[in-house]
Amino acid sequence: MSKRTQVSAVVNGDPVDFLTDPGATLLDALRDELGLTGSKEGCGSGDCGACSVILDGRLVCSCLVLAVEAEGRRVETIEGMAEGGRLHILQQKFLEHAALQCGFCTPGILVAAKALLEVNPDPTESETRYWLAGNLCRCTGYDKIIRAVMDAAAELRQVRV
Amino acid sequence: MSDVLERPASSAPLDDGRLKIVGTRPIRPDGVDKVTGRALYGADLAMPGMLVxxxxxxxxxxxxxxxxxxxxxxxxPGVKAIITGADFPELADEEYEAGESASNLRDLALNVMARDKALYNGHALAAVAATSSAVADEALSLIEVVYEVLPHVVAVEAAMADDAPVxxxxxxxxxxxxxxxxxxxxAKRNEIKRGDLAAGFAEADVIFESRYDTAATHQGYIEPHACVASMASDGQCQVWSSSQGQFMIRTYCAKVLDIDASSIRVTPAEIGGGFGGKTTVYLEPLALALSRQSGAPVKMVMxxxxxxxxxGPTSASVMTVRLGAKADGTLTAADVELKFQAGAFPGSPVGAASMTALACYDIPNFSIVGYDVVTNTPKVAAYRAPGAPISAFGVESAMDDLALTLGxxxxxxxxKNAVHDGTKASYGPTFRNIGYAETLEAIRSHPHYSAPLGPNQGRGVAVGFWFNVGGESTAAVNIAEDGTAMVITGNPDIGGSRASMAMMAAEVLGLPIEKVRPIVADTASIGFSxxxxxxRTTFAVGMAVTQAAQKIVEDLKRRAALLMDVSVDQVDWIYGAAVCxxxxxGKADLSLADLAAKSGQTGGPIGSQISLNAQGAGPGFGVHVCDVEVDPETGHVTILRYTAAQDVGKAIHPSYVEGQIQGGVAQGVGWALNEEYVFDTGGVMENAGFLDYRVPVASDLPMIDTVMVEVxxxxxxxxxxxxxxxxxxxxxxxxxxxxxGAIGKRMTSLPLSPPKIRAAIDAG
Structure with a gap:
């Protein structure tokens, strides 16, 4: 067994230190070391998007990032999306549009959708569908998810104006 | 876009046109947990001292x-337990009824852990528990298995051959x-017959016959199977797992390990999708056996x-369908043969596929023969309307060709051939209160059905049927001291059932939905379901919830009568208050909160539990219309537009009914276009990952329009x-x-992958 490595990072705005096996993924560290189980493992191979997090501003599958690569970097997960007790507009719209059933893919889709709206505040339906094509949902057929994201985008644009 | 069509003529007992909550779209009670990452699924629990x-x-x-x-x-070092088939008791060859399908317990146990033979690539042979994932992996690599490799068979017809490996x-x-x-x-041949087949075909002006095949597909839930299990030295067991039934997990663990059911407490985790695939056990008995040997809790995640x-998966199949009709379209005869891959043990859904194959049609003469065939592939598990999509693919394709032939x-x-109220269904009973005709009409009159199509585009229609079931269910409703309510059921919430349970209780109690909290309880905290x-859940468990709430209302009227000093027949329950x-x-109304606060004076805590065996689940019919465009260069199919109409009875929470319809359509589209188990010649699945087993992604689908027909x-x-x-x-x-419609060729083999479509186009 190789020795564990200490990693210092900023997760959801807070500084954290954790020990990790050199082969462990960022997803493993988030879930097992930091207790942030909102990011899910659906495949472990970057195909389902359930583990989506934002690493230094970039949307990644945390199952494809080594935990040691988080050293000195900023990680945003689903647990940091609501501010205090206040839901993000995307979270609120997912509830209003019934854009989730089992909810397992929901954290990853919300994180991915937030990343979309940061680079494209006014996405078309096609742009939204292609951006979220890396996030599998087996329950909803995506219809209500796409509507919720586009509705959230519209509301965020109003807030900005 | 969604529409609701109602036929008020046959209304349900409590639907007096004054419903305040049922039929509305409140935010689901488990929603906030699920959008914030708080909801705990099978792999999200950690226990002190837990092994992997x-x-x-x-x-x-x-x-x-x-x-x-x-x-x-x-x-x-670090290995704490190792188990093989020898650690499990030998079980009798007995059938156990569980929900949609019966399971043979001996087969179930042998599927969980092989004994003498491995029957498919992936069959469990041994399991380890260790202090870390890395140690567990290393331990697996150190287990030495000596095999005598036997000839294998994967394809269903090959397995039926006389010289097939048995x-x-x-x-x-x-x-x-x-x-x-x-x-x-x-394993089995089943047959359903009516009338005189030969005479029926002799009467026909037109006979159409074809052969169809479908590939094995997986339910594809995004959450892998996962559990944490612990067995203490006194034999008391705790299981936390993601499944479609905590009582099913309890039963199967008790049987496979020969433990009293009451010694196993199963707590349902949130379930990350099931679609039938989580109606059985894989990991839980292993985790308990590893915990028994190691003395520590064990977590297992696939x-x-x-x-x-x-x-999973569901069956691959080969079918033949032969239809006879008069020139005016009246069906005179149907002959259907279904061959279904069961996987390593008997139990494909060919029985249900047979019963549903012709359920939408009133045909005087028919024969449906099904074969349940074991193969060296994973034992199939239930998958959403098990078997029905497969036989519907054959029958509905043939009906489409028949329509073309007849013009x-x-x-x-x-x-012309639809079943109606009073028709004796092909599978036996007589239909009552069905909304099939209304559902057909909903699509015929939908703007989608008459919208123009462009070049390389086509439109397809198909219908479908499912029985729906009721069954044994328990629900409890307890009133808190402030007059708010808890609704306790024993059924994992896959698609929003907690919302519908709370809504039905709130409607009866007259409470706002926010005052009713539904929970899904562990096996020691609520009676069997x-x-x-x-x-079945919204129908059968919803019936238990409604009756439990009604029982409370009766009790509240009695209590109010006591407090008002009037007779109970002078008290009514109107929108959450007792009214004289x-x-x-001159008596003041007493609200639920008033009555709860004074419960000590009227007999103690307010609560009720109902256990029932719900009968009379209404069968459901769906009619779908789909537009596609086929790229003649690549053979790629794009779904342009999709509209699904369905008789839903009454949509308790319309958004989640729409969601069920949209999700079912998406899975069906995946089954039609992309999804298949691909085996190499060595019997090993070549595409065991989401990159190569391609389920529909957001960019593959359009919005899916739904029409909820409410009969x-x-x-x-x-x-x-x-x-x-x-x-x-x-x-x-x-x-x-x-x-x-798009390419002018009939495709009879699923999935309709681009190479197959190119080949059909190239064949001219």
Whole structure:
């Protein structure tokens, strides 16, 4: 067994230190070391998007990032999306549009959708569908998810104006 | 876009037109947990001192297990337990009824852990528990298994051949007039017949016949199977797991390990999708056995590779369908033969596929013969309307060709032969309160059906049927001291059932929805319920919830009468308050909160529990229309537009009914276009991951329009029918029929992958 490595990072705005096996993924560290189980493992191979997090501003599958690569970097997960007790507009719209059933893919889709709206505040339906094509949902057929994201985008644009 | 069509003529007992909550769209009670990452699924629980459990799986599709030597693995530091088939009791060959499907317990136990033979690539041979994932992996690599590799068979017709390798030397084909003397992979032949087939075909002006095949597909839930289990030294067991039924997990663990059911407490985790695939056990008995040996809690989580190789899928199939009709479209005869792959043990859904195949049609003469065939592939598990999408693909494709041959509109042909109230269904009972005609009409009159099509585009129609079930269910309603309510049920919430449970209780109690909290309880905290499956929960558990709430209302009226000092027949319950109907008495209304605060004076805590066996689940019918465009260069199919109409009885929470329909359509589209198990010649699945087993992604689909037809089911207090399964039945054929329209060729083999479509176009 190789020795564990200490990693210092900023997760959801807070500084954290954790020990990790050199082969462990960022997803493993988030879930097992930091207790942030909102990011899910659906495949472990970057195909389902359930583990989506934002690493230094970039949307990644945390199952494809080594935990040691988080050293000195900023990680945003689903647990940091609501501010205090206040839901993000995307979270609120997912509830209003019934854009989730089992909810397992929901954290990853919300994180991915937030990343979309940061680079494209006014996405078309096609742009939204292609951006979220890396996030599998087996329950909803995506219809209500796409509507919720586009509705959230519209509301965020109003807030900005 | 969504529409609701109502037929008020047959309304349900409690639907008096004054419903305040049922039929509205409140935010689901578990929603905030799910959008914030708080909701805890199977893999999200950690217990102190917990070990990691992993499974050694067979690399061969068919092999005799000569020996398993675990000594080197046991010697590895950090390894705390190792189990093989020898650690489990030998079980009797008995059937156990559980929800939609019966399970043979011996087969179930052998599927969980092989004994003498490995029957598919991925079959569990041994399991270890260790202090870390890395140690567990190393331990697996140190287990030495000696195999005698046997010839294998994957394809269903190959497995039926006389010279096929035989999986089970004591399996003799059931359902034959004479018991065979030779073991066979054909576990069972089933047959449903009516009238005189030969006479029916002799009457026909047109006869159409074709052969169809479908590939094995996986349920594809995004959450892999996962559990944490602990067995203490006194034999008391705790299981936390993601499944479609905590009582099912309890039963199967008790049987496989020979433990009293009452010694196993199963707590349901949130379930990350099931679609039928989580109606059985894989990991839980192993985790308990590892915990028993190690003395520590054990967590087991499947990889996606394991999910594909060792859980699910549904059957691959080969079918023939022969239809006879008069020139005016009247069906005179139908002859259907279904051959279904069961995987390593008997139990494909060919029985349900047979019963549903012609359920939408009133045909005087028919024969449906089904074969349940074992193969060296994972044992199939239930998948949403098990079997029905497969037989519907064959029958609905044939109906489409029949309509073309007759020059009839495809909906007109179906209307001409549709079942109605009073029709004796092909599978036996007489239909009552069905909304099939209304559902056909909903699509015929929908703007989608008459919208223009462009070049390389086609439109397909298909219909589908599912029984829906009721069954044993328990629900409790307890009133808190402030007059708010808890609704306690024993059914995992897959698609929003907690919302519908709370809504039905709130409607009866007259409380705002926010004052009613639904929970899904562990097996020690609520009475037995059959698992979440068969589209039964909103119907059957909803019936228990409604009756429990009604019982409370009766009790509240009694309590109010005591406090008001009037007789109980002078008290009514109106929108959450007891009202004295005799105005002359001048009694103030008593709200639920008032009555709860004074419960000590009127008999103590307010609560009720109802256990029932719900009967009268209304069958469901769906009619779908799909537009596609086929790229003639690549053979790629794009779904341009999709509209699904379904008789839902009464939509308790319309958004989640729409969601069920949309989700079923998406899965059906995947089944039609992309999804398939691909095996190499060595019997190993080549595409055991989401990159190569391609489920539909957001960019593959358009919005999916739904039309909820509400023909009430009078057996349910609010008129509900099951809705979750019907929507996966029509899409396979709806897509194939649309492709037929686009390319002018009939595709009879699923999935309709680009190479197949190119080949069909190139064939000219």
């Amino acid at each position: 459990g992993k499974v050694l799986r067979s690399p061969h599709p068919h092999a005799r297990i000569v020996s398993i030597d675990t000594r080197k693995a046991r010697a590895l 999986l089970h030397d004591k399996l003799f084909t059931g359902g034959l007039k004479e018991k065979p003397t030779k073991a066979s992979n054909i 990889t996606r590779d394991e999910v594909f190789r060792a859980s 009839m509109d495809p909906i007109a042909l179906r209307e 059959m698992l979440t499956g068969g589209s 109907t005799d105005v002359s008495k 009430a089911n009078p057996r349910h207090p609010f008129g509900a029918k099951g809705v979750g399964e019907v929507p996966i039945v029509p899409p396979l054929a709806a897509v194939a029929n649309a492709v037929r």
